[in-house]
Amino acid sequence: MSEPVSDAEGRSRRNFHRSRYDRYQGGPDPLAPPLDLREALDEIGADVMAGSSPQRALRELLRRGTPTMRGLDELRERINRRRNEILKQRNLDGTFAEIRELLDRAVLEERKQLARDLDDDARFAEMQIGNLPSSTAAAVNELAQYQWRSPQARQDYEKIRDLLGRELLEQRFAGVKSALEGADENDRQAITEMLSDLNDLLAKHNRGEDTTDAFADFMAKHGQFFPENPRNTDELVESLAKRSAAAQQFYNSLSPEQRAELDQLSQQAFGSPDLMNALAQVDSQLQMARPDLDWDGSREFSGERPMGLGEAATAMADLAELDELSEAMSQQYAGADLADIDLDALARQLGDDAAVDARTLQRLEQALRDQGFFERGADGEMRLSPKAMRQLGHSVLADVAERLTGRGERETRLSGRLGEPTGATREWAFGDTEPWDVPRTITNAVVRGAGAGEFSPGRPVRLEIGDVEITETEARSQxxxxxxxxxxxxxxxxxxxxxxxxxxxxxxxxxxxxxxxxxxxxxxxxxxxxxxxxxxxxxxxxxxxxxxxxxxxxxxxxxxxxxxxxxxxxxxxxxxxxxxxxxxxxxxxxxxxxxxxxxxxxxxxxxxxxxxxxxxxxxxxxxxxxxxxxxxxxxxxxxxxxxxxxxxxxxxxxxxxxxxxxxxxxx
Known part of the structure; x- marks a missing residue:
């Protein structure tokens, strides 16, 4: 029969079994070694001795990194490679090509149906279909009032209007394109109401009015369109303005012919120009709220992978984010600070490892400053502190000692050949001439032998080189x-x-x-x-x-x-x-x-x-x-x-x- 378990033991066991382990979710490596400030200080000291100011030497260290830590230059190079990949692998023809394909399919299906119909109206419709303009946008507009005979053709044409509406919304609101696939009239009405309410909210914000209550009402009514869940109007403006600016950059990047096509096609979004008018008002309000964004910029895409309007806007936003990261990595602007690097954006663009590298650089800079390695001189200039000079002196003297002895093991123990005991002992190294510390040497041999099972009372003690300790000495004269x-x-x-x-x-x-x-x-x-x-x-x-x-x-x-x-x-x-x-x-x-x-x-x-x-x-x-x-x-x-x-x-x-x-x- 098992013994009864006490209440305390029962609670302990229950608590033990409640422990759980989760997958590592990124961020600083909990098993990473602590920052090596000595290595960093040696690098800074070398630059200072070569003529750099301590401030510049610190910037150079962060820029180039160390043998064990990637620097800002390498991270910036990865950012530029990512930017070039986007530009060289993609182009802006995606939506235009998809619309042309839907239009050709609709026209083909309609012609098949007309060929089977024998009435005079069918012959007139054939003439109309056969004389469509070569321009995709003009053809789509001309067919706006056409009475389709083929159900399949009508369905493909409606897909064009639906696609345009979803793509234009996707440019400003991420994720809307897939959410509205197969949308009915009620869904379109909900979008129209959201845009109207959004314009009212943005107008109040731009007038400087308090929008706390208006924002709460807006999110309660339309929160499903904003999965990023902004906490206030400022955060809402921030997220929408960047995407709106990206949409404008996409428009600026199109050729004149493509812009003309898009202007015409936009009027057919959801079968009405109302959507485009509402979006134009939103863009205007956002540009007024964030004039500092790059609304006039453009990009040159040269790849073979086509992108739709929404995907292109995402690519534009990515490029803008990469440009901001690259500038932050450069640290070449007034008031530059490593805290300016958006670690979340860096993780999105390059992965968690890049964010960890940048966070390590931030910690290194902060640790060097917090631990007093820099100070202001009487002239106001930044200089290495006495603490830093002691650490630097230790490293430099260690190098000198290695040249003196030809051995790295002795580090800076240069006092041992000069006279009176210091009271300290150390392990013997080749070339030492100081007297042995006999009690410590014998003790070391006994402890080593006992641990290996070689020692027993009455047996002689066997010495090995590693057992020998010597007495450190130094000269006391001045x-x-x-x-x-x-x-x-x-x-x-x-x-x-x-x-x-x-x-x-x-x-x-x-x-x-x-x-x-x-x-x-x-x-x-x-x-x-x-x-x-x-x-x-x-x-x-x-x-x-x-x-x-x-x-x-x-x-x-x-x-x-x-x-x-x-x-x-x-x-x-x-x-x-x-x-x-x-x-x-x-x-x-x-x-x-x-x-x-x-x-x-x-x-x-x-x-x-x-x-x-x-x-x-x-x-x-x-x-x-x-x-x-x-x-x-x-x-x-x-x-x-x-x-x-x-x-x-x-x-x-x-x-x-x-x-x-x-x-x-x-x-």
Whole structure:
């Protein structure tokens, strides 16, 4: 016998069985990984260092996307392909061809009937049928009062009138064509009343009157014609106006002959011109309500697939929607915002995946702004925030570390070879020389062996490479570091601008995270020199300015070193040209090329001054200019400094590696 089930257990089981699973209906992928802001920030940082503003760099990122995310350009390309497909696969002859086919069929059936009839009236009717105008519209109008003898012929002719009425309504009201197929006189009367009431409602709206009650009455009476279920007059106008504008664009796209045909045929819609007159009033009211829509536009269809009037209006509306989406994707208009992209329209035109891509871009832009990666500088310009610079510095230093070690596994762990324990441990990697943390290493081996069933008391512990942990160390002595970076225009011309910035960012990040007692100053020198923070340097644009004022930069370097008299002075100079400018006693910059002897003398004098201060001087020479190489080699020997001639891609690793070697020597 089973045990009785408690009330609580019974309720739990009942609630459990009420759970249900539904098919995924689109929208954001619930299993998608979170946004990778680091990847996005790296892309933005690269553009900023190349000379773009942060705002422009963000726009470029959204435009081109990332390796893992489609951008606006690709979505816009899909929109344009969809637009071209509509134009190149279809034409506007559908309704005209269908009417011609019905007319030919009616005339043929009538001729068959007349051939069987032997009275004189039949002969007269044969003459009338035989002399119909070649124009389809003129023939349809001429047969308006004709007394058909063949029931089949009369039925086919009535189909023409019915088709015209339904097509003209379909142009303005989606879905009406199929709903009114086989409509009787009562249905036509309901349409007439709806159009009359609609014109009254639109007239009140255009006069600025309150239409709340009128709209409610209208929808209660005629709501079956509006399956989209608008909530107010504005929404009703919005949906009708776009379709009405599409109908007008269809008319504008016809040839003059086709327009004349349509004007004549429209008078036979439902056998009366009343429908066309009512629709013309609706179009006029809608154009007055939404003059901003493209009522004068036209399209050039060149395909082989014919479309009826209603289908063509739908195609026109699709094309208008695609044009709006394309403009929103371009983001090239004043006040552009990704929120302008209509995700529902994008899903209709390209599918849910495109809407998901656009929504992801919107989320990415919002996340970058919300998480404080941008800020306004004192000049009001947008710039990368300190938070963004820290993240960018981490990525840049990781690249530099990989070049230094030849291994990506070690990331930015560059402190481990320099001295005193930090209190932290990490897994050993090839090339490490730090002492082992024996307790952690043995513990790792025991835990691993126990998990694999290899360990038991009394048996020796077997070590594997993965068990080894080492003690991280770092130097505790202080250094005053000056990084002098050449910002003359030749750095940009020779492709050294961005590597120079990456070098400064990597060194700044290393010092700020691993050697916090060190004091770094970055000095940029072109025609003149100035101390600059790393965020400002990242966004610095190249200037069309000649001059390499190393003399001024060395004066500023001495000022920084004097602020820390007990720190080890370190001077790192990155340049691609001989000194061609110096600072006059008046404070003005003097420039002359080729280098003036006075410029050379003042520059060498300040290097001598730094040497007497005990500074460790390293000059990173970029380029293969023999004159520059000779000059730098001579002054390096004079002041006991080092010369490094890295390639552009290895500049960051050379500077960071030299700094680390210097920190090692301080021990």
């Amino acid at each position: 250094a005053a570091v000056v990084l002098l970076v050449d910002t003359s225009f030749s750095m940009e011309m020779e492709g050294r601008w961005t590597p120079m910035k990456r070098t400064a960012i990597a060194l700044n990040h290393l010092i700020s995270t691993r050697f916090r007692t060190d004091e770094l100053a970055i000095i940029a020198f072109g025609r003149e020199a100035r101390t600059i923070d790393v965020g400002e340097l990242a966004g610095l644009s190249p200037r069309m300015e000649q001059g390499t004022n190393l003399h001024h930069a060395l004066l500023l370097a001495q000022r920084h070193l004097r602020r820390f008299p007990h720190a080890t002075p370190v001077v790192l100079i990155v340049t691609d040209g001989e000194p061609t400018a110096h600072l006059e006693p008046s404070g003005e910059s003097f420039f002359y090329y080729p280098p003036h002897p006075q410029t050379i003398g003042l520059t060498v004098s300040e290097l001598d001054h730094l040497s007497r201060m005990g500074a460790q001087i390293t000059i990173f020479r970029l380029g293969e200019d023999p004159g520059l190489a000779m000059f730098i080699d001579r002054i390096a020997r004079r002041v006991g400094g080092r010369v490094v001639a890295p390639d552009v891609d290895g500049l960051g690793a050379a500077v960071v590696g030299d700094y680390l070697r210097g920190r090692g020597r301080q021990r």
